[in-house]
Amino acid sequence: MKTVKCKERDQLQRSYHRAEKLADTARERLRKKMGTSSREEFRTLQLAAEQAERELKDARRSLDQHIREHHCKAANAVSVRD
């Protein structure tokens, strides 16, 4: 089975990985600040982390949806059951 080349999927995959990194960074920052920051500062970081999580989920959904509709899934990609 050969891998289908798809520019749009590549792009969606890149956005997904970027969102993943941002979410990781936000979570890490939140963890480091735990107990050392003011309540307000912590709340701001918490909101930023939540926002990053939402963006990560959206990116994942867009990628999954594209793969489902376009049938351009790479052979080694995470399988989506339907």
Ligand SMILES: [Zn+2]
């Ligand atoms: Zn595609």
